[in-house]
Each structure stands twice: as structure tokens, then as C-alpha cells.
Amino acid sequence: MDQTEFSFEINRLSGHPDEHEKTHVPCVCIHDSTAAHDSLALHVQVGAIPHPMEKGHHIQWVEFFTGDAFIGRVDFAPLICLPEAVLSVRFDRPGKYVLRCVASCNMHGLWEGTNEIVIE
Ligand SMILES: [Fe+2]
Numbered sequence: 206m207d208q209t210e211f212s213f214e215i216n217r218l219s220g221h222p223d224e225h226e227k228t229h230v231p232c233v234c235i236h237d238s239t240a241a242h243d244s245l246a247l248h249v250q251v252g253a254i255p256h257p258m259e260k261g262h263h264i265q266w267v268e269f270f271t272g273d274a275f276i277g278r279v280d281f282a283p284l285i286c287l288p289e290a291v292l293s294v295r296f297d298r299p300g301k302y303v304l305r306c307v308a309s310c311n312m313h314g315l316w317e318g319t320n321e322i323v324i325e
Pocket of ligand 1: 256310
């Protein structure tokens with residue numbers, strides 16, 4: 206992808222992550238793996254190497270999903286915000302879930318990260 210090309214296609218992690226992937230793919234997990242299913246904190250950081258949050262180049266928002274079901278969204282302002290967020294949630298029951306997070310970079314489009322979690 207060109208440095209200034211915005212696309213509405215969702216980019217995902219490849220087998221050989223380049224610099225764009227390392228700074229854009231959201232890393233999503235549960236904050237405390239021993240937490241009960243009725244009180245969980247989902248944590249996301251955009252980029253294994255945190256994405257810049259400059260005025261002209263920043264993460265605008267992240268959205269959380271389980272599978273295709275929307276859970277929540279966090280918006281960011283450049284300069285003051287870090288490219289990470291915590292969302293407090295509860296699930297109806299314990300089980301295995303696929304967490305999905307989509308992040309929007311104002312210059313480089315949409316990026317998706319997933320993580321399978323087991324909730325007790
Ligand atoms: Fe970017």
C-alpha cells in the first residue's frame with residue numbers, strides 16, 4: 206500500500222508483517238485472563254509497535270466485535286491520546302469467543318486484528 210493511499214478494504218496481518226502491519230494491526234486481548242465472564246476488560250493497542258498519534262497521521266477510532274457482532278467503539282483525538290483503549294464488557298456465559306478489533310488510520314485505512322479467547 207502507498208504511504209498516502211486510503212482504502213476501505215480491511216487490511217489484515219500477513220505471514221510476513223511489514224512496517225505498516227507492525228504499526229497498524231490492532232492487538233486485542235482480555236486485560237485479566239482470570240476475570241469472570243460477567244466483568245471483563247478488553248484491551249486493544251493499535252500496532253505491536255504503537256502507531257503515531259500526530260495531527261496529520263493518527264488512529265481515528267477502534268471498533269470491537271465478537272465475530273460479526275458489534276460490541277463498542279472508542280474514538281481518539283491526535284496528540285493527547287495513545288493508540289490504545291480498554292472496553293469493559295460482560296458476556297452472557299463462559300465460552301470461547303473470537304475477539305475482533307478494527308482500527309482506522311486517517312492515512313492508511315482500516316486494519317483488523319483478531320484473538321481467540323476463553324472466558325471462564
Ligand atoms: Fe497509519
